[in-house]
Amino acid sequence: MNDTAPFRLSVLDTVPVFNGVPAAQSLRELLELAPEVERLGYHRYWLAEHHNMPAFGTSTPPVLIGQLAGVTxxxxxxxxxxxxxxxxxxxxxxxxxxxxxxxxxxxxxxxGRAPGGE
Incomplete structure (x- = not known):
């Protein structure tokens, strides 16, 4: 990580789960992407919580955060x-x-707070 850079880059990810692709594959790809993001010098990786949306794999940020921290x-x-x-x-x-x-x-x-969900 370059702390002398004029600005810091971050990623905000919803872990897209594309139609016909198993959620497990999207989650495995997340674990491959984070180390690459780190290697490129990004500062932070954010996960956006979403529920009841099959196209997003981020319903459990703490679980995903623990996994990402373990591979970076x-x-x-x-x-x-x-x-x-x-x-x-x-x-x-x-x-x-x-x-x-x-x-x-x-x-x-x-x-945060958001409308929707159950």
Whole structure:
């Protein structure tokens, strides 16, 4: 990572699941993409939470964040918005504190609110 660059690049990913492609394949490709993003000097990899949308594989940001942090070493990994109306805030805090304990200084928690869902 180049901290002297005039700006930092980040990725915001929804992990697209294309029609006819198994979700497992999209998730495997995510684990291949993150190390390449890191190698290219990106600063952060955000995952956008989406539910009830078969075309997106990001319904569980904490699970994906743990996987991405495990295949990278310097890239900051975070949620591009855990939708708090869908979760118990205390559990979200515990999940991200645990991720931070495993990967100090690399985990980011973005929170938000959104209509929709169940």
């Amino acid at each position: 070493s310097t890239l900051r990994i975070g949620s591009g918005g855990v939708m708090l109306p869908n979760h118990v805030p205390y559990i979200v805090a515990e999940q991200f504190a645990t991720l931070e304990a495993f990967h100090p200084g690399r985990i980011d928690l973005g929170v």
